[in-house]
Amino acid sequence: MDPYELATRNTVEVVTDEELRALIDRPVRRVYTGYEPSGEIHLGHMVTVNKLMDLQEAGFEVTVLIADLHAFLNRKGTMEEIREIAEYNRLCFEGLGLRGAKYVLGTDVQLTPDYELSVLKLSQAITLNRAKRSMDEVGRQMDNPTVSQMVYPIMQMVDIATLEVDAAVGGIDQRKIHMLAREHLPSIGYPAPVCIHTPIINGLDGKKMSSSAGNVISVADSEEDIKKKMKKAFCPPEVENNPVLEILRYHVFPRTDAVAIRRPEKFGGDREFAAYEDLERAYAAGEVHPQDLKTATAAHLIDILAPVHDYVCSR
Numbered sequence: 001m002d003p004y005e006l007a008t009r010n011t012v013e014v015v016t017d018e019e020l021r022a023l024i025d026r027p028v029r030r031v032y033t034g035y036e037p038s039g040e041i042h043l044g045h046m047v048t049v050n051k052l053m054d055l056q057e058a059g060f061e062v063t064v065l066i067a068d069l070h071a072f073l074n075r076k077g078t079m080e081e082i083r084e085i086a087e088y089n090r091l092c093f094e095g096l097g098l099r100g101a102k103y104v105l106g107t108d109v110q111l112t113p114d115y116e117l118s119v120l121k122l123s124q125a126i127t128l129n130r131a132k133r134s135m136d137e138v139g140r141q142m143d144n145p146t147v148s149q150m151v152y153p154i155m156q157m158v159d160i161a162t163l164e165v166d167a168a169v170g171g172i173d174q175r176k177i178h179m180l181a182r183e184h185l186p187s188i189g190y191p192a193p194v195c196i197h198t199p200i201i202n203g204l205d206g207k208k209m210s211s212s213a214g215n216v217i218s219v220a221d222s223e224e225d226i227k228k229k230m231k232k233a234f235c236p237p238e239v240e241n242n243p244v245l246e247i248l249r250y251h252v253f254p255r256t257d258a259v260a261i262r263r264p265e266k267f268g269g270d271r272e273f274a275a276y277e278d279l280e281r282a283y284a285a286g287e288v289h290p291q292d293l294k295t296a297t298a299a300h301l302i303d304i305l306a307p308v309h310d311y312v313c314s315r
Contacts, residue, residue, distance in 0.1 A: 003058035007196065010051065010250055012172050015182065015195040023166055023194055024058070031055050031167040031196070034065035034106075034159060037086040038076040040218035041093065041308075043251060044171075044209045047198045049096050050254050051169055055196075062101040063163050066090055069106040070155065073148040074139060088312070092219050095311035096304075097255075109162055110155060118158045118188050119151065125184055126154060134176035157181040160193050167194035201250060202243040206234040217301060219308040226305070230298035235290040239280055244290070244297050249276045252300040259300065261292050 001009070003024045014020050023029050033048050056062050066089060071082045090103050109115065131150040139149045156177050160168055168178055175197055182192035202208070203215030210216070217229055235244040252259060253276040261271040271288065273279040282288050 006054045006058040007060075009054065010047075010198065010254065011196055012199045013175070013195075013197040015178070015197075019194045020167070020196070026166075029060050029167070030063065030163075030165040031060045031169055032063040032065060032160070032163050032165040033169040034067040034070065034156065035089060035093075036067050036071035036074060036076055037082050037089045038071050039085065039211055040220050041089055041096070042209075042211065042216040042218040043247065044201065044216065046096060047201060047250050048169055048171065049093060049098050050250065051196065051198050052101065053097055054254070055167075055169070056098075056100065060167070062098070063165060064090075064093060064098065064101050064103050065106060065159055065163065066103060067106045067159075069110050070152055073152045073155075075146070075149075091312045091315055092308055095219070095308035097307075104163065106159075110159070115158055115162055118161065119154050121188055122154045122157060122184055123151070125187060126180065130180065134180055136176075137173035138177070153177040153180060157185060158188075161185060161188065161190040165193065166191075167196060169196045169198070171200050172197045173200055199246075199250070201246045202241060204229055204233040204243055206236075206241055206243055217305075219305050219312075221305070223302050223306075226301050227298050230294045230301070231291075233294055235294055237286070237290070239284050244293055245280060245283065247297050247301065248279065248293075251304065252297065255304055256300060259296055261288055261296050263289075263292050267292075 052062050066086045068082045068086050072079050134153045135149050178195040205215045233244055258272050258274045
């Protein structure tokens with residue numbers, strides 16, 4: 001793939017496409033995303049990890065913000081609890097293949113006078129209503145939000161300027177925050193960033209993915225755990241809102257040359273697919289059974305996640 005194809009595959013939106021094309025033509029281009037350290041890294045996080053790896057291959061310098069202070073503001077635990085998980089999360093990202101990136105701990109850059117002054121300047125320009133709306137999809141317990149959660153999106157905007165990046169990657173749930181950044185960062189002397197948005201994939205039960213709901217596969221899951229979870233996964237005959245097909249599209253095919261469906265001759269024999277679109281068409285036509293699809297997906301996930309266990313344990 002050329003750099004533009006790598007940058008845009010498996011995305012739902014780029015703001016703006018013209019700006020991204022111009023950025024790709026520049027000799028130096030920097031992109032970042034931030035992760036709250038708040039538990040196990042799972043398939044939801046991996047969507048943006050895969051996109052950062054695409055961008056790295058496309059020639060971008062990648063920065064990963066381990067957003068410990070954001071996690072604290074978003075009620076994810078005490079600072080001590082969050083700090084304990086931050087380093088583990090970094091190792092997980094590296095184990096997944098995101099190496100050569102610059103990893104930055106939030107509290108190392110977010111407590112300086114210049115940073116705080118920028119936050120205060122932007123807080124004068126952004127209404128409470130806009131701040132709250134930008135957090136509706138990413139905040140915890142937003143039926144009763146705290147003042148800290150209103151500071152959160154403003155800090156995320158200042159992160160872009162502080163890290164000196166040209167583009168921001170995030171799930172589509174980050175869109176409102178990113179649009180605030182594009183609107184207001186020029187007022188503190190920093191250009192509007194290009195924003196690259198990835199989809200929010202479903203949990204294994206077809207509902208919203210959540211560690212607390214138990215509908216995720218995490219990097220800590222054993223081979224047996226992955227097989228059991230995939231065997232029970234929701235896999236309707238339809239293509240839409242099918243979590244197994246989403247895993248294949250966003251996690252397996254970007255990391256493998258082909259996906260093989262192994263089955264006895266009496267059930268159609270083995271099939272091999274070099275592109276996700278071909279597998280999707282075959283599944284929609286009833287040529288691949290849901291259980292065969294789940295078995296193949298489990299096997300590939302085990303191969304993808306095994307290096308994470310080895311990498312983390314070796315550190």
